[in-house]
Amino acid sequence: MTGFAGGCLCGRLRYDSDGPALTAVNCYCTDCRKAGGAPMTHVVLRPADLRTTGESAVYESTADSGGAMRRRFCPVCGATTTTDIVARGLITVNAATLDDSSWVAAKANLWVRSRPAWAPLDPTLPTHEKGFPPRA
Numbered sequence: 001m002t003g004f005a006g007g008c009l010c011g012r013l014r015y016d017s018d019g020p021a022l023t024a025v026n027c028y029c030t031d032c033r034k035a036g037g038a039p040m041t042h043v044v045l046r047p048a049d050l051r052t053t054g055e056s057a058v059y060e061s062t063a064d065s066g067g068a069m070r071r072r073f074c075p076v077c078g079a080t081t082t083t084d085i086v087a088r089g090l091i092t093v094n095a096a097t098l099d100d101s102s103w104v105a106a107k108a109n110l111w112v113r114s115r116p117a118w119a120p121l122d123p124t125l126p127t128h129e130k131g132f133p134p135r136a
């Protein structure tokens with residue numbers, strides 16, 4: 001998969017990318033869970049590789065690492081579509097908002113220490129207690 005597109009529930013906030021996605025991860029952190037209403041699977045890419053169009057609002061919070069996280073969401077329907085991980089120079093797309101997410105395959109489980117017991121976990125994936133492991 002190279003290019004992909006998606007958007008919020010009501011369609012006012014859209015994004016697209018020529019790709020390629022760097023990776024995909026399942027995140028069990030409390031912030032993702034609250035923002036998305038469930039644990040989130042993210043497609044990870046560079047900010048320059050994503051285009052956003054339409055109305056949006058940004059909620060900025062501080063990650064466990066101390067870096068800024070900017071979650072972009074639709075001011076009308078409230079769906080969170082992307083998160084800018086400023087310190088990492090990465091942006092993530094909430095895979096649940098993709099028009100076609102059939103190609104997404106998570107490569108790791110992150111923030112498992114925050115996982116609620118009801119959230120299913122793929123035991124075959126590398127699992128990390130906290131966030132993105134240091135880049136190799």
Ligand SMILES: [Zn+2]
Nearest residue numbers: 008010074077
């Ligand atoms: Zn919307």
Ligand SMILES: [Zn+2]
Nearest residue numbers: 027028029032
């Ligand atoms: Zn998270």
